[in-house]
Amino acid sequence: MKEEVKIRYPSYIKEFKCIGGNCSDNCCHGWEIHIDKNTFDKYVKIQNNIFDTDILENIIVRKNCKNPNIDYGQIKLNNETQCPFLCKDNYCSIHANLGEDYLSKVCTTYPRIINKIDDCYELSLNVSCIEAARIILLKEEGITFDYSRELISNNYVIAKEINTNTYEINDTNYKHIKEIRDKSINIITNRKYKLSERLFDLGLFLENVRRKLCYNYDNTVQFVDEYDIRSNKVKFQRDINDYMLQISFYKGILEKLAASKFFISDNFSEIIDKVMLGFKFTEDKSLIENSQIYLKAYTILDKEVFEPYSYIFENYLVNHMFKELFPFSENDIVYDGYIMMLVRLSYIKFFIAGYYLSDGKITIDNIIKIIQSLTKEIEHDETYLKHILTHIKEYELDNKRFAKILL
Known part of the structure; x- marks a missing residue:
């Protein structure tokens, strides 16, 4: 589901495109990969014959979950500390077999960072992604910002949210x-x-x-x-x-x-x-x-x-x-x-x-x-x-x- 919202974004944002398996530093390796509750529930309903093993065998429910909309579950990395759903060509088998709608919020969002101040969503990229780092850091002319109204999916993680009009913030x-x-x-x-x-x-x-x-x-x-x-x-x-x-x-x-x-x-x-x-x-x-x-x-x-x-x-x-x-x-x-x-x-x-x-x-x-x-x-x-x-x-x-x- 998508809704039209006001967005502020840096000038580089439209230049970025994930290069997937061609990336020199894969983001499906080495760190915790969280699964939100909604995506976890989708996985429960998946037929086992789509993957070599039951998808839920590779996911644990986090006891120290901070927000079920973000980190309800966590993917168990394999012995090479890689996501077990990573194909040999370094592409995601969940995305390949089921489509983007079955990716968790974390996987859908990264390396994008989405914040919200009042009624405006702010979209940026994290330089921990090598492709994003090159685009951001090598802009000799510097970074400027633009506004637009665009359709945005609700399958994103909002990192930080501040409403300056509320009593608590005032x-x-x-x-x-x-x-x-x-x-x-x-x-x-x-x-x-x-x-x-x-x-x-x-x-x-x-x-x-x-x-x-x-x-x-x-x-x-x-x-x-x-x-x-x-x-x-x-x-x-x-x-x-x-x-x-x-x-x-x-x-x-x-x-x-x-x-x-x-x-x-x-x-x-x-x-x-x-x-x-x-x-x-x-x-x-x-x-x-x-x-x-x-x-x-x-x-x-x-x-x-x-x-x-x-x-x-x-x-x-x-x-x-x-x-x-x-x-x-x-x-x-x-x-x-x-x-x-x-x-x-x-x-x-x-x-x-x-x-x-x-x-x-x-x-x-x-x-x-x-x-x-x-x-x-x-x-x-x-x-x-x-x-x-x-x-x-x-x-x-x-x-x-x-x-x-x-x-």
Whole structure:
């Protein structure tokens, strides 16, 4: 069943088409595949002779189900950690034999992300899909947004939904999500400034927004509408030694990730090995002893990668901000969303630096693959990023000084 609705979407959305079995990083492998209750009930009625085995033998009912409309059941992966309904040609046998109507909401939706703010549906893509990542990140002209009215199926997962007109939302920070997010995206896409300067200015803007939300709530919208980054008297200046503080911070985070015996993507362990090797983390040396190597690498990358290809990182940020309802991506605290976005971006750059140190070079294809693979590992883990935010708060790093270090 479909209904006509108002949709907002980024400019890249109509360029995407799943390439199925030809994909270099199959999405039917390595992670939990949830089945909604409605789809599960359809499977109960299926004749057993359609598949080699009873379809229900490969599905379990989740005891810790959070929402029966999304994760009532879960497909049991085979010994190769693949979906058992994946054909030899890497196409879905459920889709081939029964049609799209028999796919679960999760399988129908991915890599699309659908949110709803008030009466408007928002459609975007997740860069954890390699095909989506290429389309999103390689748009040199940047990402813009359009509106339309279209028919949409009800067999999709709505990731986040906010109605700013309800009583529950009216006196919360979420009330101003649309205005704050749009202004934030405008700041990040202002190419009159370097990306690091834009991120710094975004922090100043959000710090002011935080004060308005706390002390002058009723004037927040007016402040956001009239805000002009040219009025900022504080300008960003990079301290190259901050890169050493970044490396120290991410070394511990990476080691916890590397300790995992299982990764979703087959090649992610290879990427981690390169990063560990590049930074010489396996050697019995302190970070200070290798500091000149690290700083030289970051200096070269700033000049040859991060600045000339800043549109890749800008596109990553804009896509994140739109699909995660920035700055409320973590909770209702504006600055938490900002800090964690910087954590994600500088973690990506940390991986790029380690990869470069290992190979002595890095290509655009390498960068896209690093962003896609890292996103797939950490964004689809329910606890990894939450633990990082908890760590940041425990050590009182949720402040402007730490934000500047991450830039």
